[in-house]
Amino acid sequence: MKIALDAMGGDFAPDTPIIGAINALKCFPDIELILVGNEPIIKDIFYKKEGSAVEQRVEFLHASQVISMEDPAIDSVRHKKDSSISRCVELVKNGKAEAIVSAGNTGAVVAASTIFLKTLPGISRAGIASVIPTEKNPFILIDSGAIIDSTPENLLDFAIMGSIYSKKILGVSNPRVGLLSIGTENIKGNELTRGAFKLLSKTHLNFVGNIEGRDLFENPVDVVVCDGFVGNVVLKTSESVATAVVRWLKREFTKNPIRILGALLAKGAFDSVKKKTNYEEYGGALLLGIRGTCIIAHGSSTPKAICNAIKVAREALIQKVNHIIIEEIKAHHELVEDQKTSSLPIA
Amino acid sequence: MKIALDAMGGDFAPDTPIIGAINALKCFPDIELILVGNEPIIKDIFYKKEGSAVEQRVEFLHASQVISMEDPAIDSVRHKKDSSISRCVELVKNGKAEAIVSAGNTGAVVAASTIFLKTLPGISRAGIASVIPTEKNPFILIDSGAIIDSTPENLLDFAIMGSIYSKKILGVSNPRVGLLSIGTENIKGNELTRGAFKLLSKTHLNFVGNIEGRDLFENPVDVVVCDGFVGNVVLKTSESVATAVVRWLKREFTKNPIRILGALLAKGAFDSVKKKTNYEEYGGALLLGIRGTCIIAHGSSTPKAICNAIKVAREALIQKVNHIIIEEIKAHHELVEDQKTSSLPIA
CATH class of the missing domain: 3.40.718.10 (Isopropylmalate Dehydrogenase)
Known part of the structure; x- marks a missing residue:
C-alpha cells in the first residue's frame, strides 16, 4: 500500500517526518511512501539519515509551498495550490496513494481533504477521531x-x-x-x-x-x-x-x-x-468520513509519533475502515426504513 | 444582613449546612441566618451542635419537602411548592432575606431563582460564575x-x-x-x-x-x-x-x-x-443576573465549604454586586447608543 507523507508538516519538519518515515519503512515491509515537500531539501535529509536502505519503497514529489501552522485553513488551501498538504491530498484523489499522513496545520489538512476528496456515500460531514x-x-x-x-x-x-x-x-x-x-x-x-x-x-x-x-x-x-x-x-x-x-x-x-x-x-x-x-504512542487522529484515509499527527510530533501515525494509516487500510463505514451507514439507513415500515398500520 | 440557608441541601444535609452556618455566624458578626428545612430536625441538630451561642441571629423556617439531587429541576420546583429551596427563594422574593445559599440540586436552585426572582434590569438570562x-x-x-x-x-x-x-x-x-x-x-x-x-x-x-x-x-x-x-x-x-x-x-x-x-x-x-x-476554599458559585444573591455550593460541601459559601454571599452583598451590574449594563447600552450616533453621517 502507498501512503503520502507531508514531509513539511509539523513543528520539527522536514527532519522529523523524514526520520519517522524511514523508521516506518523499516518496521512495515508492506508499505511504500511518497514524501511530499521541497524535493532537494527532503532528498538531502533522507539520504543523510540513511534512507538508502529503504529507498526502493520511496518516491519523492516536489511541492514548492508550505502551509504554516498559523496560516488560515481554508484560505491557505485555496491560495497555496502547490503546498505539500494539497499535493498529498491530490495523490489520494488521483489514486496514486491510498492515505495521507500530516503533522501540519490541522485545519488545512481537514479543509484540503474535505474539499478535494469529498465525503463517503451517506456521510455529510467528516469528523476527527482522537484517541x-x-x-x-x-x-x-x-x-x-x-x-x-x-x-x-x-x-x-x-x-x-x-x-x-x-x-x-x-x-x-x-x-x-x-x-x-x-x-x-x-x-x-x-x-x-x-x-x-x-x-x-x-x-x-x-x-x-x-x-x-x-x-x-x-x-x-x-x-x-x-x-x-x-x-x-x-x-x-x-x-x-x-x-x-x-x-x-x-x-x-x-x-x-x-x-x-x-x-x-x-x-x-x-x-x-x-x-x-x-x-x-497513538500516532495521530483519523479524519473519518472522507473518500480516502487521512491521519492528522500532533504538530509537535517526534519521529516515533510520525512512525505510529503511518502505522495507524496502514491499519485503517488493512482493516478496510472506509469500506465498513459505507456498509454500516447503508445498513443503518435500511434499519431506519424498516422501523418506519413496521410502525405503519396494517392495511 | 440576612441570608437564607437551605439546611436540607447537599449530600451531608442537614448536619453539614447547620454546622457550617454556626461557624459562619461565629466568624461574621454582621450576618443573620434563616435556616430553612424540616424545623424539628434542624432545630434539634442546631442545639446539639451548640448553636445556642449564636441563636440570637438565627431564625428557623419550616419546609416540609426536600428536592433531592436526582429530582428533575424544573418539575420539582413546580411540584414541590414547600421545598427548602423554594422557601429560601421566596424569602428573598418577599424581602425577608437578601441572599440564598444552597448546596442542593443545582438545576433546581437555578430554576427556582430564575422563575421566582426574575432577572436584573437589562439582563435576559442568569449565568453561573464558578471559581x-x-x-x-x-x-x-x-x-x-x-x-x-x-x-x-x-x-x-x-x-x-x-x-x-x-x-x-x-x-x-x-x-x-x-x-x-x-x-x-x-x-x-x-x-x-x-x-x-x-x-x-x-x-x-x-x-x-x-x-x-x-x-x-x-x-x-x-x-x-x-x-x-x-x-x-x-x-x-x-x-x-x-x-x-x-x-x-x-x-x-x-x-x-x-x-x-x-x-x-x-x-x-x-x-x-x-x-x-x-x-x-471557594465556597460556591454565584448565580449572577437575578434579582437577589444566590450562592450554589458544591453538593458534597463540608461545613467549611458552607461557611465559605455564606462568606461569598456576604461579600456580594457588601460589595453591592447587583447594583454595580445594573449600572454597568446600563452604561454599556449607553456606550453602544453613543457609538451608533457617532457613526451617523454628519447632516
Whole structure:
C-alpha cells in the first residue's frame, strides 16, 4: 500500500517526518511512501539519515509551498495550490496513494481533504477521531474539531464511524458509545444533543446514553460523541489540566530537600504516567468520513509519533475502515426504513 | 444582613449546612441566618451542635419537602411548592432575606431563582460564575451551566457580570476577559462565539479575544466566557482530569517499595496541591443576573465549604454586586447608543 507523507508538516519538519518515515519503512515491509515537500531539501535529509536502505519503497514529489501552522485553513488551501498538504491530498484523489499522513496545520489538512476528496456515500460531514489515554483504556473522542455547528445527523455519523474505529483499530469488541452532555437523562443537554439522543437510540450501536464531563476519564464508554467545537475544547482543556497538574506537583516536589529526595525515589511513577499519556504512542487522529484515509499527527510530533501515525494509516487500510463505514451507514439507513415500515398500520 | 440557608441541601444535609452556618455566624458578626428545612430536625441538630451561642441571629423556617439531587429541576420546583429551596427563594422574593445559599440540586436552585426572582434590569438570562483554581490565580468561568443554547447577547452579559465578580469578590483590578473558542483569531469558533466576539469588542471591558482550552490553566485571563453547555462540560472535565491524574500518580507511587518511600517523603506536595484546588476554599458559585444573591455550593460541601459559601454571599452583598451590574449594563447600552450616533453621517 502507498501512503503520502507531508514531509513539511509539523513543528520539527522536514527532519522529523523524514526520520519517522524511514523508521516506518523499516518496521512495515508492506508499505511504500511518497514524501511530499521541497524535493532537494527532503532528498538531502533522507539520504543523510540513511534512507538508502529503504529507498526502493520511496518516491519523492516536489511541492514548492508550505502551509504554516498559523496560516488560515481554508484560505491557505485555496491560495497555496502547490503546498505539500494539497499535493498529498491530490495523490489520494488521483489514486496514486491510498492515505495521507500530516503533522501540519490541522485545519488545512481537514479543509484540503474535505474539499478535494469529498465525503463517503451517506456521510455529510467528516469528523476527527482522537484517541484519548486514560489509566485503563483509551477512548475515542469524535468529533474533536473537524466541523463546528454540527447537526444531530452529523453526530449519528460520528457515532457509527467512531464505533468502527474503536472496533477495528483499537480492538474493542462491542464499543460502548456515549453522547457528551450535561446530565445523564435523555432530556438533558442542548437542542443538538437532545436531537442526537433520539437518533442514536434507534441504531444498532451499543449506545449507553448521555455521559458527563465528570465521568469521561472513568472509562464509562469507548466512544465519546460530540460537536467539533465542544470536542476541541474538551481535548485541549484535558491536555491543559493534565499538564498543569503534573507541572504543579513537580514544582511542589522541589520545595524542600525531603520532598526532592522523595521525588527522586518516586520518579518512575511520573515517567510511567507520562509514557501512557504520551500522544506519540497513538500516532495521530483519523479524519473519518472522507473518500480516502487521512491521519492528522500532533504538530509537535517526534519521529516515533510520525512512525505510529503511518502505522495507524496502514491499519485503517488493512482493516478496510472506509469500506465498513459505507456498509454500516447503508445498513443503518435500511434499519431506519424498516422501523418506519413496521410502525405503519396494517392495511 | 440576612441570608437564607437551605439546611436540607447537599449530600451531608442537614448536619453539614447547620454546622457550617454556626461557624459562619461565629466568624461574621454582621450576618443573620434563616435556616430553612424540616424545623424539628434542624432545630434539634442546631442545639446539639451548640448553636445556642449564636441563636440570637438565627431564625428557623419550616419546609416540609426536600428536592433531592436526582429530582428533575424544573418539575420539582413546580411540584414541590414547600421545598427548602423554594422557601429560601421566596424569602428573598418577599424581602425577608437578601441572599440564598444552597448546596442542593443545582438545576433546581437555578430554576427556582430564575422563575421566582426574575432577572436584573437589562439582563435576559442568569449565568453561573464558578471559581476555578490554578497554580497561580483562580479564574471565573461563566456560564458554567445555568442556561444552554445561549445567544451572543447572553455571553456579553456574562462577560460584564463575570468581570464585576472578578473585580469585587476576587479583587482583580482590571480583569482580562477571554471568550472560550477553538482558535485565537476572531473568525475562529462557532456562530455563537463569532457573534459574541463582535459584541465584546465594542465594550469597555478588558477583552483580550478568544482563548483556547489549551491555555485555560496558564492564566491568560481572569474571566472565561462561554455557553452553559460548554462551560459545564469544561468544569466537569477539568475536575475529572485532575482527579484522574492525581489518582493515577498515587497508584503508580505504590507500585514498589522505593516509590512508596518516595511518596511518603513527598506527601506534602500532594497535600499542598490538594489544598489549593479544594473547592471548599471557594465556597460556591454565584448565580449572577437575578434579582437577589444566590450562592450554589458544591453538593458534597463540608461545613467549611458552607461557611465559605455564606462568606461569598456576604461579600456580594457588601460589595453591592447587583447594583454595580445594573449600572454597568446600563452604561454599556449607553456606550453602544453613543457609538451608533457617532457613526451617523454628519447632516
